[in-house]
Amino acid sequence: MSMKLIELEALVKKAIPNSEIEIKDLAGDDNHFSIIVKSDVFRGKTRIEQHQIVYNALEEKMGNKLHALQVKTIST
């Protein structure tokens, strides 16, 4: 189970085109990442809704191909 950083970035960029994305590989194993996503798509949404937008971008890979993802969303 693992995912390349650029694959993760591409998935999020595809789903949230108007966004700034910052990803860190936390463990160097392509399996533990942190991601900060800045976008106006989050405006007016609860944290849960914002994070669901990011999870939905990952198309079922979260918890399957990708083990651990620390998510921070910033509404612009």
Add this chain to the structure above:
Amino acid sequence: MDENINDWISKKITSNDVVLFMKGTPETPQCGFSSQVVQILNYLGIEFSSVNVLEDESIRNGIKEYTNWPTIPQLYVKNEFIGGADIVREMFEENELIEFLKGKGIATN
């Protein structure tokens, strides 16, 4: 788990004020994110009921569908999904969690 999983989950989160679906137990968490939430709840002196999703695959998958949230842990307060480790930690760091819990009538330290 023969009982309908959604009914079981619903009963669990309505009959307990604070419920944490986690990997492992509060005494021996099996995942860093689950452990983080347990530490925050303990630090705030919150009494909570925990469910070890590793003990039953149907709960582990059922809870993800129940809230359309793909990860564990999941925290519920008064039958409401609050979030996973990221959101609970963010609320805690911004002093929102304690206010939220008090607002829901949950006893804290």
